[in-house]
Amino acid sequence: MDSISIFSPATVANVSCGFDALGFAINAVGDEMTFKKTVKKEIKITKIEGAVLPKDIKKNAASVVALAMLNKTKADFGLEIELIKKVKPGSGLGSSASSSAGAAFAVNQLLGKPFSKLELTEFARIGEEIACGSPIADNVASAIYGGFILVKSYEPLEIVKLPVPEELYVTVIHPQIEIKTEHARSVLKPVISIADAVKQSANLGGLISGLYTNDYQLISRSLVDVIAEPYRKILIPHFDKIKHAGIESGALGVGISGSGPALFSLCKGEAIANDVAKAFDSVYSKTNIDFKIYISKINTEGIKIVEN
Amino acid sequence: MDSISIFSPATVANVSCGFDALGFAINAVGDEMTFKKTVKKEIKITKIEGAVLPKDIKKNAASVVALAMLNKTKADFGLEIELIKKVKPGSGLGSSASSSAGAAFAVNQLLGKPFSKLELTEFARIGEEIACGSPIADNVASAIYGGFILVKSYEPLEIVKLPVPEELYVTVIHPQIEIKTEHARSVLKPVISIADAVKQSANLGGLISGLYTNDYQLISRSLVDVIAEPYRKILIPHFDKIKHAGIESGALGVGISGSGPALFSLCKGEAIANDVAKAFDSVYSKTNIDFKIYISKINTEGIKIVEN
Numbered sequence: 354m355d356s357i358s359i360f361s362p363a364t365v366a367n368v369s370c371g372f373d374a375l376g377f378a379i380n381a382v383g384d385e386m387t388f389k390k391t392v393k394k395e396i397k398i399t400k401i402e403g404a405v406l407p408k409d410i411k412k413n414a415a416s417v418v419a420l421a422m423l424n425k426t427k428a429d430f431g432l433e434i435e436l437i438k439k440v441k442p443g444s445g446l447g448s449s450a451s452s453s454a455g456a457a458f459a460v461n462q463l464l465g466k467p468f469s470k471l472e473l474t475e476f477a478r479i480g481e482e483i484a485c486g487s488p489i490a491d492n493v494a495s496a497i498y499g500g501f502i503l504v505k506s507y508e509p510l511e512i513v514k515l516p517v518p519e520e521l522y523v524t525v526i527h528p529q530i531e532i533k534t535e536h537a538r539s540v541l542k543p544v545i546s547i548a549d550a551v552k553q554s555a556n557l558g559g560l561i562s563g564l565y566t567n568d569y570q571l572i573s574r575s576l577v578d579v580i581a582e583p584y585r586k587i588l589i590p591h592f593d594k595i596k597h598a599g600i601e602s603g604a605l606g607v608g609i610s611g612s613g614p615a616l617f618s619l620c621k622g623e624a625i626a627n628d629v630a631k632a633f634d635s636v637y638s639k640t641n642i643d644f645k646i647y648i649s650k651i652n653t654e655g656i657k658i659v660e661n
Numbered sequence: 662m663d664s665i666s667i668f669s670p671a672t673v674a675n676v677s678c679g680f681d682a683l684g685f686a687i688n689a690v691g692d693e694m695t696f697k698k699t700v701k702k703e704i705k706i707t708k709i710e711g712a713v714l715p716k717d718i719k720k721n722a723a724s725v726v727a728l729a730m731l732n733k734t735k736a737d738f739g740l741e742i743e744l745i746k747k748v749k750p751g752s753g754l755g756s757s758a759s760s761s762a763g764a765a766f767a768v769n770q771l772l773g774k775p776f777s778k779l780e781l782t783e784f785a786r787i788g789e790e791i792a793c794g795s796p797i798a799d800n801v802a803s804a805i806y807g808g809f810i811l812v813k814s815y816e817p818l819e820i821v822k823l824p825v826p827e828e829l830y831v832t833v834i835h836p837q838i839e840i841k842t843e844h845a846r847s848v849l850k851p852v853i854s855i856a857d858a859v860k861q862s863a864n865l866g867g868l869i870s871g872l873y874t875n876d877y878q879l880i881s882r883s884l885v886d887v888i889a890e891p892y893r894k895i896l897i898p899h900f901d902k903i904k905h906a907g908i909e910s911g912a913l914g915v916g917i918s919g920s921g922p923a924l925f926s927l928c929k930g931e932a933i934a935n936d937v938a939k940a941f942d943s944v945y946s947k948t949n950i951d952f953k954i955y956i957s958k959i960n961t962e963g964i965k966i967v968e969n
């Protein structure tokens with residue numbers, strides 16, 4: 354294989370009660386990336402569309418990951434990389450993770466698939482560190498594994514793939530403003546009460562149980578975030594209105610995607626997901642903030658090859 | 662039905678990563694309780710064996726629960742209660758919960774079963790409040806539901822019954838010293854870092870996932886407690902030696918049962934549970950502390966009627 358084009362999905366991390374531990378990939382939007390082998394053993398970013406990102410290969414998440422993989426395998430080729438970004442950085446939809454995870458997946462294909470999904474997640478984390486300042490795994494693992502994933506631990510890294518109930522849909526609204534992950538982290542309290550930790554933990558347990566048993570109402574009752582949402586929602590215009598509108602329209606829950614400003618809702622069935630989209634639209638149409646809305650099944654495959 | 666005798670099992674709460682949220686019942690030990698209807702509309706405790714507990718019906722966990730249920734239903738009978746305690750108070754094995762949950766179960770039978778398991782858990786919490794100062798639900802729900810349970814939330818109370826892998830055994834060592842729940846609570850820090858909260862939460866997610874998928878190794882890797890064990894283990898003589906001996910003998914994990922001093926280990930299969938028991942025995946035999954060891958399958962039924 355001399356070249357590969359892929360679709361690397363946008364991802365929702367945190368998922369209310371799953372702060373820093375849970376994530377899932379969506380179908381409706383993601384980056385398109387092409388990687389071409391070159392004889393010359395160097396990496397070049399030949400095209401970036403849709404976002405202003407560094408072309409310096411030591412500063413771009415995709416090329417940093419690719420470089421680490423070529424170095425690790427002592428590969429006898431170089432790469433030309435084209436990035437078509439469909440999700441802006443600072444969206445809360447794992448924009449850098451799409452690039453990092455996409456690069457890990459694509460370069461692995463070009464190398465003849467020497468690496469496991471867990472190893473690809475480790476490589477992708479290098480890109481996350483360059484792009485966000487922290488080698489978080491939730492978004493990249495969601496893109497690589499597909500479906501719902503739990504980052505069980507970091508030392509060692511362990512990813513648990515969770516089941517996805519058949520009728521689970523997601524509606525995402527992405528206000529076109531930027532929130533830096535660092536800023537979203539800075540508004541959180543560094544410590545929390547044990548009581549709140551137990552609440553969050555028990556809700557995560559409930560959500561995971563609901564995923565295994567297709568219990569949509571248990572999923573709904575578990576989509577509660579006492580750690581991040583109470584503090585981060587002030588960064589997101591009209592958060593309470595959006596949440597209220599989503600729940601009123603039948604969403605199982607509404608929460609902040611990653612560190613925002615994107616908001617996600619989980620819904621049982623496409624019809625409700627569409628109703629929630631209309632409700633989100635009607636809230637934001639009354640403001641002067643541009644926004645995009647995506648309706649999608651949970652993406653259970655993760656990154657896909659679109660063309661060789 | 663004019664009288665009922667029951668077996669109300671001992672229970673393990675917290676379960677390492679499941680601090681204040683998870684619990685399970687064991688088969689090997691529990692209280693024997695008899696409830697007899699009387700014409701006179703009053704409650705009397707006619708026998709208490711195996712522990713020094715109040716016979717004042719407003720101070721005894723079992724009678725307090727029974728009284729609340731008779732009052733709630735405007736019952737036209739009274740009760741004579743006999744308690745044979747097999748687990749001492751302050752054990753960490755849900756001694757008061759056996760009494761509270763047993764009373765809720767038995768009185769419900771005598772009333773013609775008007776109440777759901779969730780309602781029985783609510784009644785049993787009244788006994789926990791009298792006995793421990795706090796209406797915690799993890800032990801009583803474990804006894805009432807059987808198997809592994811998750812206290813998903815308190816407001817409203819929600820109990821999620823989790824599956825129990827077929828080969829899961831538990832070995833418990835109960836050093837015959839008393840630790841008051843209040844004291845065990847007082848050594849905990851009131852707040853924890855978000856990083857620790859996420860670790861605990863992710864491990865609980867891993868454990869629950871392991872229970873659904875019969876993944877014993879995932880269960881093992883998830884039996885980690887960063888909230889309570891680091892602080893409470895100093896209250897339990899030879900904790901590190903016991904834990905080490907259990908793990909060396911093949912236990913999936915070893916942790917503090919409730920607030921101690923009892924320690925539990927989960928094991929895959931009876932043979933390993935027996936090996937772990939021998940290892941525990943050899944540690945404590947070298948000390949001057951009396952102890953009891955129990956080997957048991959997880960009790961999936963909860964409280965049982967032994968005789969009508």
